[in-house]
Amino acid sequence: MRVRLNRLLRDVFNDPGLYITDELSTSTYAGWNSLAQVNLIMALEEEFGIQFTTEEVTALNSVAAIREALRMRI
Amino acid sequence: MNELAPKTEHRSVEFHHFGVMVRDLSIAAQYYATSLGYEARSGIIHDPVQGALVQFLALPRTRHYLELITPDSFQSVLTNSLKRGTGLHHICFSTVAIEESVQSLRNGGALLLQAPVAASAFRNRRIAWLMDRTRTLLELVERDGARELELSFLTGVGNEAGGNNSV
Numbered sequence: 001m002r003v004r005l006n007r008l009l010r011d012v013f014n015d016p017g018l019y020i021t022d023e024l025s026t027s028t029y030a031g032w033n034s035l036a037q038v039n040l041i042m043a044l045e046e047e048f049g050i051q052f053t054t055e056e057v058t059a060l061n062s063v064a065a066i067r068e069a070l071r072m073r074i
Numbered sequence: 075m076n077e078l079a080p081k082t083e084h085r086s087v088e089f090h091h092f093g094v095m096v097r098d099l100s101i102a103a104q105y106y107a108t109s110l111g112y113e114a115r116s117g118i119i120h121d122p123v124q125g126a127l128v129q130f131l132a133l134p135r136t137r138h139y140l141e142l143i144t145p146d147s148f149q150s151v152l153t154n155s156l157k158r159g160t161g162l163h164h165i166c167f168s169t170v171a172i173e174e175s176v177q178s179l180r181n182g183g184a185l186l187l188q189a190p191v192a193a194s195a196f197r198n199r200r201i202a203w204l205m206d207r208t209r210t211l212l213e214l215v216e217r218d219g220a221r222e223l224e225l226s227f228l229t230g231v232g233n234e235a236g237g238n239n240s241v
C-alpha cells in the first residue's frame with residue numbers, strides 16, 4: 001500500500017522527487033492546494049476502489065490521515 | 075439496441091445551464107448578446123452562500139441557459155477560480171431527486187464537493203456540487219416535480235439590478 005500511495009501522491013502533485021513522510025500535509029506542502037486535494041481524493045478512490053464520506057474527505061489533509069483511512073478500508 | 079438508454083431513475087435529469095467565469099458580468103453579457111444573440115433571462119443575482127454574483131442568459135426559443143459568474147468579493151472562494159482564468163466553469167443539471175442523482179454520480183466515481191444546500195440563485199432550491207471523473211465540475215439543482223426551472227420563476231429573486239433584464 002505504501003508504494004502505491006507514494007506513487008499516487010507524486011503523480012497527483014506532479015512532483016516525481018517528492019519526499020513523502022507522514023508529516024506531509026496541506027500545511028507543509030504548498031502544492032497540496034484545494035484543487036490538488038480534489039484530484040488526490042478522486043485518485044485515491046480510483047486507485048483503491050473505495051469511497052470516502054464527505055466528513056472523511058475534509059479530514060484527509062495529511063499523509064498520516066490518508067494512511068490511517070486506507071488502513072481502515074483495505 | 076440503445077446501449078446508452080438511461081436507467082429509469084435518470085429520466086428526471088435535464089440539462090439546465092453551463093456556467094462561465096467572467097471578470098465583469100455586464101461586459102460578458104454584452105459580448106454574448108452581440109456575438110451570438112443571447113438575451114438576459116435574469117437580473118444580477120447575489121448568492122451569498124456561493125460568494126457569487128450571477129446572471130442568466132439564453133438564446134431565443136431555447137430552454138437552457140448560460141450563467142455568467144463572478145466573485146462577489148475578494149474574499150469569495152470563487153476568487154481563486156477566477157485567478158486560474160475565465161471561461162467554462164461548470165455544467166448544471168436539474169433533477170427531481172437530488173440525493174439519488176448525487177449517489178448515482180458518486181457510484182460513477184464523482185467526488186461530492188458540496189452536499190445539497192439551499193441556493194438563493196434558485197429560490198432556495200437545493201443545489202449540490204461534484205467533480206466528475208473527467209474533472210468537469212457539475213452542479214445539480216433540485217426541480218419541483220414536473221415543474222421546470224424556468225428563469226421567469228427566478229427573475230428578480232435577490233435581484234440587485236432592480237429587475238432590469240436588458241443586456
